[in-house]
Amino acid sequence: KETLVEIKDLKRHFKVDRKNILKAVDGLTFDIYKGETFGLVGESGCGKSTAGRTIMGLYQASAGEVRFKGASVHEKKSKRELKNLTRSMQMIFQDPYASLNPRMTVKDIIAEGIDIHGLAKTKEERTKRVNELLETVGLNAEHGNRYPHEFSGGQRQRIGIARALAVDPDFIVADEPISALDVSIQAQVVNLMKKLQKERGLTYLFIAHDLSMVKHISDRVGVMYLGNLVEVAPSNELYETPLHPYTQALLSAIPIANPQIERTRERIIVEGDVPSPINPPSGCRFRTRCPMAMEICSKIEPKFIEHEPEHWVACHLYGKN
Numbered sequence: 001k002e003t004l005v006e007i008k009d010l011k012r013h014f015k016v017d018r019k020n021i022l023k024a025v026d027g028l029t030f031d032i033y034k035g036e037t038f039g040l041v042g043e044s045g046c047g048k049s050t051a052g053r054t055i056m057g058l059y060q061a062s063a064g065e066v067r068f069k070g071a072s073v074h075e076k077k078s079k080r081e082l083k084n085l086t087r088s089m090q091m092i093f094q095d096p097y098a099s100l101n102p103r104m105t106v107k108d109i110i111a112e113g114i115d116i117h118g119l120a121k122t123k124e125e126r127t128k129r130v131n132e133l134l135e136t137v138g139l140n141a142e143h144g145n146r147y148p149h150e151f152s153g154g155q156r157q158r159i160g161i162a163r164a165l166a167v168d169p170d171f172i173v174a175d176e177p178i179s180a181l182d183v184s185i186q187a188q189v190v191n192l193m194k195k196l197q198k199e200r201g202l203t204y205l206f207i208a209h210d211l212s213m214v215k216h217i218s219d220r221v222g223v224m225y226l227g228n229l230v231e232v233a234p235s236n237e238l239y240e241t242p243l244h245p246y247t248q249a250l251l252s253a254i255p256i257a258n259p260q261i262e263r264t265r266e267r268i269i270v271e272g273d274v275p276s277p278i279n280p281p282s283g284c285r286f287r288t289r290c291p292m293a294m295e296i297c298s299k300i301e302p303k304f305i306e307h308e309p310e311h312w313v314a315c316h317l318y319g320k321n
């Protein structure tokens with residue numbers, strides 16, 4: 001497997017006031033392979049969106065590093081290098097409406113990247129490219145003359161996808177792209193993204209708050225809790241044999257589609273709220289809600305270990321921590 005994005009001990013902290021620091025992302029380490037979809041999952045406030053933005057270079061890293069095709073994302077670069085980087089990495093947002101300028105026609109929204117990067121030499125070429133993109137995402141040339149408010153949520157997400165594709169990126173960070181859509185529309189957007197990935201060899205970081213949302217698109221899944229990854233595994237393995245008590249709890253909350261085929265899963269209830277990332281619990285951050293917590297869990301932070309090939313977990317129940 002070829003690594004496209006390498007994330008090493010990445011931290012992004014925010015100063016809240018004189019005394020307090022919010023550790024939104026606090027030591028992420030994982031790789032994203034070329035051509036795969038890496039699903040990043042966690043409850044709201046776990047730092048997954050901040051992680052996505054820091055990986056893209058939209059936020060500065062407080063520590064650690066991100067390498068895209070071997071080159072550092074956060075190191076100072078020339079204007080030209082920066083331009084190439086922003087062209088290679090694009091983002092799709094949860095609320096496409098908020099990210100689309102309401103005063104611009106869809107055609108001009110999609111063409112923005114084409115203009116910035118000088119990808120069309122003539123007006124005709126620009127129009128041709130835009131129309132092709134509209135068709136690629138299931139819209140047509142006539143839609144290009146309208147404004148964002150004239151479209152449904154699902155169509156707006158298609159516009160957001162067309163805009164991201166306009167500059168021919170290699171890597172797309174999709175921050176909860178289907179969370180705001182009706183269930184009936186979610187599958188359509190996921191299928192479109194899968195189709196585009198195949199045709200264009202795209203790599204996705206697909207962020208979601210719920211494991212059921214990433215199941216059908218992810219090759220591998222990472223589960224985040226309070227700024228850290230607690231488990232990373234190939235999708236099938238994660239859904240079949242989750243190791244971390246938090247992943248087990250998240251999975252037990254998903255209704256079982258076919259109870260006769262799927263093994264019975266006991267419902268695990270995680271008590272209490274997510275603690276504040278300003279003052280996370282000592283040792284294992286999940287210990288205040290973990291049904292399996294032991295004495296060691298409050299004292300020592302579990303290391304993130306490769307318990308089985310490609311299956312990483314941070315929990316004292318596994319390995320010699």
Ligand code: SF4
Pocket residue numbers: 244245246284285286287288290291292293294297302314315316317
């Ligand atoms: Fe639970 Fe301890 Fe594992 Fe944390 S390290 S998940 S508290 S068993």
Ligand code: MG
Pocket residue numbers: 048049176
């Ligand atoms: Mg978010």
